[in-house]
Amino acid sequence: MPKVSEDHLAARRRQILDGARRCFAEHGYDRATVRRLEQSIGLSRGAIFHHFRDKDSLFFELAREDAERMADVASREGLIQVMRDMLAAPEEFDWLATRLEIARKLRNDPVFHQGWAERSAELSAATSERLRRQKQAGRLRDDVPGEVLQTYLDLVLDGLVARLASGDDPTELSAVLDLVEDSVRQPN
């Protein structure tokens, strides 16, 4: 494919994803209808769904982008740093709330669950690998299995998203993350 077309294709995909993210953030997962997606993106449904099969494909691609970015931080600095980054980016809170709105769908729709799990796999792998290295280095408590620590951090992440999305004060939540960090560490 010639360079110009590739650039054009990438720019068009970017336009669609950025618009879709704004639309989900503003209206929530359920209420981001095709009509609203068209308005936020500035393209017709024909043009949008030429690039992405359907609304869920769009949503999963945004989730995959998140997971990739978070996995990068988690791998270098741990999942707690991912959470600290969330506290520092209030403009993202509306988008984060969509993670909560899909819980019911995750439980009741196996295809959706599978799609979501595939996109989140990179973050899980990065967190698990980082926990393994920290344990080897003696920085992690060793009286609790690694999988329990990972489930704990995943739960704290969801809890943090819920509190942020509900309007809690990020400063208070930051002190909570200190406590969480302390609770997974090897006591001195």
Add this chain to the structure above:
Amino acid sequence: MPKVSEDHLAARRRQILDGARRCFAEHGYDRATVRRLEQSIGLSRGAIFHHFRDKDSLFFELAREDAERMADVASREGLIQVMRDMLAAPEEFDWLATRLEIARKLRNDPVFHQGWAERSAELSAATSERLRRQKQAGRLRDDVPGEVLQTYLDLVLDGLVARLASGDDPTELSAVLDLVEDSVRQPN
């Protein structure tokens, strides 16, 4: 009011609340329309809204009932026991998911936020009072302010609801609660 009418009134309110709880659990907060509420409850909208002003009043009354029951447990056995009770009641997970679905509304709708906060106040007070007693008894870590411990437990509660609502395994989550319990205790 004669006894018979009081009994009748209480039974009618109970019928409405039980039906509304089933409706919210099945469809989620947003999709529990007035038509669906009528179907689940088995009464006309006129009859329903004779007893409760609107959909939010119904929802808040259910939240108040929850908070009252949870506050009772939290006051005697702590908020972590409230969470253990959740793990033991899978039939409640669908209803619990509604707690997540209202996060966006809590943040963007001050009247709704106020209504919700009033109904949850009893649980917050019970948790706070229990934490104070535990601290006095030397059972709680004293290197972290009580408010931070309370925010931490609230966050864990929301995270637990999110993981349960998404379909996580309650057995794994139970091990996480052991870790949480350990992390608020005074080290020996």
